[in-house]
Amino acid sequence: MSRAAGSLRAYIIQRLILTVPMVFILLTLVFYFLRAAPGDPVSAILGERNPELGDLLRQQLGLNEPLHVQYFDYLRRVFTGDMGNSIFTGRPVAEDIGRRLPATVELAIASMFVAAFVGVILGVVSATHRDRPADIISRLIAAVLYNTPIFWFGIMMQLIFAVRLGWFDVGGRLDARLSLPPSVTGLYTVDSLVAGDIRVFFDAVAHLVLPATTLGLVLSGFFARMVRANMLQTLQSDYVEAAEARGVRPFTVFYRHALKNAMVPVATTMGLTFAILFSGAILTESVFSWPGMGSYVADAIDARDYPALQGAVVYYAIIIVVISVLIDIVNAWLDPRIRY
Amino acid sequence: MATAAISMVRRSSLARMFHLFWGQSRTVAGVLVWIGFAIVLAFIIMAIFAPWLAPYDPNRSIERFATPPSAAHPFGTTPLGQDVLSRVIWGARIPLAVVAIASVISLSLGAPLGLVSGFYGGYLDRFLVLIMDSIYAFPGLLLAVVVAAVIGQGVLNVSLVIALVYIPTYFRVIRNHVVAVKEELFVEASDALALPRTTVVGRYILPSVAQSIPVIFSVSAADAILTQAGLSFLGLGLPVDVPDWGLDVARAVERGFQTNWWSAVFPGLMIIILTTALAFISEGLNDILNPLLRRREAR
Numbered sequence: 001m002s003r004a005a006g007s008l009r010a011y012i013i014q015r016l017i018l019t020v021p022m023v024f025i026l027l028t029l030v031f032y033f034l035r036a037a038p039g040d041p042v043s044a045i046l047g048e049r050n051p052e053l054g055d056l057l058r059q060q061l062g063l064n065e066p067l068h069v070q071y072f073d074y075l076r077r078v079f080t081g082d083m084g085n086s087i088f089t090g091r092p093v094a095e096d097i098g099r100r101l102p103a104t105v106e107l108a109i110a111s112m113f114v115a116a117f118v119g120v121i122l123g124v125v126s127a128t129h130r131d132r133p134a135d136i137i138s139r140l141i142a143a144v145l146y147n148t149p150i151f152w153f154g155i156m157m158q159l160i161f162a163v164r165l166g167w168f169d170v171g172g173r174l175d176a177r178l179s180l181p182p183s184v185t186g187l188y189t190v191d192s193l194v195a196g197d198i199r200v201f202f203d204a205v206a207h208l209v210l211p212a213t214t215l216g217l218v219l220s221g222f223f224a225r226m227v228r229a230n231m232l233q234t235l236q237s238d239y240v241e242a243a244e245a246r247g248v249r250p251f252t253v254f255y256r257h258a259l260k261n262a263m264v265p266v267a268t269t270m271g272l273t274f275a276i277l278f279s280g281a282i283l284t285e286s287v288f289s290w291p292g293m294g295s296y297v298a299d300a301i302d303a304r305d306y307p308a309l310q311g312a313v314v315y316y317a318i319i320i321v322v323i324s325v326l327i328d329i330v331n332a333w334l335d336p337r338i339r340y
Numbered sequence: 341m342a343t344a345a346i347s348m349v350r351r352s353s354l355a356r357m358f359h360l361f362w363g364q365s366r367t368v369a370g371v372l373v374w375i376g377f378a379i380v381l382a383f384i385i386m387a388i389f390a391p392w393l394a395p396y397d398p399n400r401s402i403e404r405f406a407t408p409p410s411a412a413h414p415f416g417t418t419p420l421g422q423d424v425l426s427r428v429i430w431g432a433r434i435p436l437a438v439v440a441i442a443s444v445i446s447l448s449l450g451a452p453l454g455l456v457s458g459f460y461g462g463y464l465d466r467f468l469v470l471i472m473d474s475i476y477a478f479p480g481l482l483l484a485v486v487v488a489a490v491i492g493q494g495v496l497n498v499s500l501v502i503a504l505v506y507i508p509t510y511f512r513v514i515r516n517h518v519v520a521v522k523e524e525l526f527v528e529a530s531d532a533l534a535l536p537r538t539t540v541v542g543r544y545i546l547p548s549v550a551q552s553i554p555v556i557f558s559v560s561a562a563d564a565i566l567t568q569a570g571l572s573f574l575g576l577g578l579p580v581d582v583p584d585w586g587l588d589v590a591r592a593v594e595r596g597f598q599t600n601w602w603s604a605v606f607p608g609l610m611i612i613i614l615t616t617a618l619a620f621i622s623e624g625l626n627d628i629l630n631p632l633l634r635r636r637e638a639r
Contacts, residue, residue, distance in 0.1 A: 025474045033487050033504075131368050143623065147562055147615035151573045152589050152608030155597055163598045225623075271477060279481035283570055287593075297482065301489055301574055313486050320477055 011332050019325050026317040030310070031074055083311035088303040093311030097293060101315075102186025103173055104292035107215065107285070108277055109187075110208050114216025115273075119223020120259075126224065127231035127262075128254060138224065146221025150280045154214045154287035161210060168210050171289040175203050211288040215280050222276060226269060230262035237261075264334055270327045278316065369627035376558075376620030383614050387432040394426035398583040406600045416602035418588075419595040428606050430583035435614070438499045438568045439561050445503035446560070447553065450510025455549065457511070458518030459541060469515070476508040480563065481570050488576040498577050502567055506560045513556050517549045555629060558622035562615040569611050585611050 058064050065073070077083060083093040119142075126138040162170045169175065173188055178200050181191035188204035234240060235258050243253045278294070285294035293312060300308040386393060396402055401421035409416045415424035457468040475483065488501045521527060522545070530540050571577045572586030585607035592604035 021470075022474065025470060026478065029471070029474060029478075030486070033483075033490075136368060139623070143619045144612060144616050147566065147612060147619050149566055149569045149573075149586070149589070149608055149611045149615075151570065151586075152604070152611065155589065155593060155604055156608070159597065159601055159604075275477060275479045278479035279570075282479075282481055282485065283573065286574065297485060298574055301485060301576060304489075306489075309486060309489055313482065316482060317478070320479075324477060 008332060012329050015325055015328050015332075019321050022321045022324075023318060026321065027075065027078060027314065028071075030313050030317060031071055078314055083314060084307040086300070086305055086308040086311075088299065088305040088308060093308050096296060096308065097312060097315050100292050100296050103290060104281055104285070104294060106173075106187040106189065106208065107211055107281060107290060107292060110212035111215040111219060111277065111280075114213055115219035115223050118217060118220035120227055122220065122224035123227025123231060124254070124259060126228040127235060127258075130232065139228070142221040142224035142228075144221070145217050146225070148218055148221075149283075150214065150218050151283040151287050153218060154211070154284055157210050157214050158287070168206050169203075170207075170210065172291060173204060173207050174200065175207075178203055211284050211290050214288075215277070215284045218280055219273065219277060222273065223266070226266050227262060230265045231258055234258045234261045267327070267334060268331055271324045274320070274323050274327075278320075369624040371624075372620040373624035373628070376617045376624065379613065379617035380621070383432050383617075384436060386429055387436050390430045390433060394423075394429040396423035396426040398422060398427040398430040399581055406603075408600075409602055415606045416600065418592070418603045419600060424588075424603050424606055427583040427588055428585070428610055431585045431588060431607055431610065432614075434495060434572075434578065434582065434584040435565050435568050435586075435611075437495055438502060439564045441496070441499035442502040442506065442564055443557055443561060445499065446506040446510050447557075449503070450507040451514050451553070453507075454511040454514030455518055455541065455546070458515040459522065459537075459545065461519075465515075468511070472508040472511045475504075476512065480505045481567055484567050484571055485574065485576060488571055493577060493579055495578070498568060498571060501571070502564050505567060506564060509560050510553075510556055513552050514549055517552050518545060521545050521548050551629065555622060555625045558618050558625060562618035562622070565611065565615050565618070 063070070081094050085091065086093050086096055089096055122138045122142050126135045126142070129135045129138075158170050161167050174180065181188060181195045181197055181200050184191050184194050189201060189208065192198075192201035192204055240253060240257050243257050244250075248257075281292065282294035282297050284290065285292045286298035289295065293316070297309065297312050299305070300312065399422065402417065402423060403421055404413070404417050405421045406419040407413060407417045413423050413425065415428060417423055418427070453468060453472075457465045484501045484505050487504060488498065491497045491501065527540060527544060530544055568577065569586030569589075572584050573590045575590065578584055578587055588607040589604050592600065592607075595603070597604040
C-alpha cells in the first residue's frame with residue numbers, strides 16, 4: 001500500500017519535472033513557426049504600402065533585432081508574463097486573456113458534459129448491437145457529427161433555435177441588461193448560484209446551451225468512436241466471458257465489466273480530446289460571439305493583431321502542457337501499470 | 341534460399357491485404373469503404389468537370405438577388421446574385437486541391453522522418469518524437485491559424501499550413517509501425533544475412549509500412565478538409581470571391597444568413613458529405629486492417 005502510494009508520488013514528481021522541457025519546446029516551436037514563415041506580421045498588417053510606418057512598427061515590435069536576440073527577449077517576456085499590448089484593445093495581452101479564460105472554461109466544461117453523455121450512449125448502442133442496424137445508424141450519426149464543420153453547425157443551430165423558434169438568445173454570455181454576478185470562479189452559471197441570483201443563472205444557461213451543444217455534439221462523435229472501439233475489445237475479453245459464464249445479468253456485465261473498463265482508454269486519449277475541443281472552440285466562440293479565448297484568436301486574426309495572436313498561442317501552449325500533465329497523473333492513478 | 345523465403349513473406353503480406361480488402365466487400369466495413377470511395381470519386385469528377393457541370397458562372401451576378409431555391413436555381417442565389425448551385429460545384433476544387441497537395445507534402449516529409457526515426461532509434465528518435473508529439477498535442481486549427489496568419493492567403497500557402505499540421509500524424513504511425521516491424525523475424529533474418537541496411541528498409545520494411553498509408557490518408561484527409569474550411573471561414577484561406585465552401589459560408593454570415601439561409605446551408609452540406617465519405621473509408625479500412633477488432637471466429 002505505502003509502496004504504491006510512494007510510486008504514484010514519484011511518478012507525479014517525475015511528470016512535473018518533464019513539463020519544463022515540454023513548455024520550452026512548444027514555446028520554441030511557436031516562435032520559429034512565426035518567424036521562419038515567409039513574410040512578417042508588419043507586411044501582413046500594412047501590405048506593401050507605407051514603408052516608413054512599416055520600419056517604425058518593425059522597430060517597435062523588435063523585429064529588426066537578430067533572431068537569437070528576439071528569441072531570448074521573447075522567452076524573457078513569456079516568463080515574466082509580459083506578452084505586450086494588444087494592438088486592437090490596447091490592453092496588456094495577459095490581462096485580456098485573464099478576462100476571457102473563464103468564458104472558455106465554462107464553455108469547455110458544458111461541452112464535455114454534452115459530448116460524454118451523447119458519445120457514451122451512441123458508443124454503447126453501437127458496441128452492444130455490433131453490425132446490426134442500430135450499430136450502423138449510431139456509427140453513421142457519430143461519423144456525421146464528428147465530420148460536421150463546426151462553424152456551419154453553429155449557424156444552423158442559430159437559424160433553427162434562435163431565429164426560427166426564438167428559444168434562445170445568441171451573442172455573448174449574458175443579456176446586457178442584467179448585471180454581472182460577483183466574480184468567484186468567473187463561470188457565470190456558478191457565480192450566479194453562489195450569489196443566489198436565479199434570473200441571472202437562467203439567462204447564463206440560456207446563452208450557454210447553443211454553443212455548448214454545438215461544440216459538445218461534434219465532440220460526441222469522437223467520443224462515440226472511442227467508446228465503441230474500446231467496448232468491443234472489453235466485450236471480447238476473458239473476464240467478460242467469465243462473468244457471462246457465471247450467470248451475471250447481461251446489464252451488469254455490460255455496465256460493470258465492459259463499459260467501466262472501456263472508459264480507461266478513453267481517459268488516456270483525453271489529451272487529443274482537448275486538442276479537438278480547443279480547435280472547435282475557436283470556431284464555436286467566433287460564430288456565437290462567445291467572449292472567450294477562441295474568439296480572441298478569431299478577432300486577433302481579423303484585426304491582424306499580431307501581439308494578441310502570439311500571446312494567446314503562448315497561453316494555449318501552457319494550458320495544453322498543464323492539461324496533459326494532469327491527464328497523465330489521473331491515468332497513473334487509474335492504471336497502476338503506467339507508473340512502473 | 342533465405343532471401344526467397346523473406347520475399348515470400350513480404351509478398352504475402354501485401355497479397356493478404358488485398359485479399360482481405362476484396363473479401364470484405366459484403367461486410368459492413370467493406371460496404372462502408374466502397375460507398376466512401378464512390379462519393380469521393382463523384383466529388384473529384386464534379387471538381388474536374390465543374391466548368392461543364394455548373395449551370396452558371398459562379399462569380400457573375402445573374403441579376404436575381406437572394407432568391408430562395410427554385411426550379412431555375414435549385415440552391416437559390418446569393419445576395420450578390422450568384423447561383424449557389426454553381427458556386428457549390430466549383431467550390432469542390434479548392435478543398436480537394438488543398439488536401440491533395442497537403443497530403444503529398446505531409447507524406448513526403450512525415451513518412452521518411454518516421455522511417456529514419458523508427459529504424460535508427462536512439463537520441464535522434466527521441467528528439468524527433470518529442471518535437472512531433474509537441475506539434476501533435478497542439479490544437480490543429482490553432483496551429484494552422486497562427487502560421488496562416490503569417491504566411492498569408494492562397495491555395496499553396498493553405499496547403500503548406502495544413503501539411504504542417506498533419507506531418508506528425510504520418511510520422512507517428514509510420515515510426516511506430518517501423519518499430520514494431522523491426523522486431524519481426526524476417527528483419528532479424530535479413531540482419532543475420534548481413535544484408536545492407538538500405539535493402540532491409542527498402543525491400544522488407546517499406547512494403548509492410550506502406551499498408552498503413554491509406555488509413556492515415558483517409559483519416560487525415562477528412563480532418564484536413566475541415567481545417568481548410570475553418571481557415572477559409574476565419575478569412576485566412578483565399579482572396580475574395582473564389583468559390584470555396586468555407587468561404588461561402590462566411591460570406592453568407594456576413595450578408596445575413598437569417599434571411600437567406602440557402603447560401604449558408606448548401607456549401608456546408610457539401611463539406612459534410614465529403615468528409616463523412618472519407619470517414620467511411622477510414623472506418624472501414626480500420627476495421628478490416630485491425631485484427632483486434634475482428635470478431636472472434638470461435639464464438
